[in-house]
Amino acid sequence: MQPDSKLLLQIVEMKMPFGKYQGTLLCNLPVSYLEWFNRKGFPEGKLGMLLRTVYEIKLNGLEYLLEPLKKR
Numbered sequence: 001m002q003p004d005s006k007l008l009l010q011i012v013e014m015k016m017p018f019g020k021y022q023g024t025l026l027c028n029l030p031v032s033y034l035e036w037f038n039r040k041g042f043p044e045g046k047l048g049m050l051l052r053t054v055y056e057i058k059l060n061g062l063e064y065l066l067e068p069l070k071k072r
Helices: 005-013 031-040 045-059
Strands: none
Touching (some): 005 045
């Protein structure tokens, strides 16, 4: 299955809108923060889906998928 490039692009362009890491690009959020969301529950809607995706990418060592998009 091919990764959704629009989804990946949003991950490297969108900033965290609230909390401890407000203003940090989603792709740059630390794994510990994403693990916290995984335990407590991800937010509803699009943000939650994007955060879940970043968590899965980092958990599975797939961050290389984001590198070409970060350079754009």
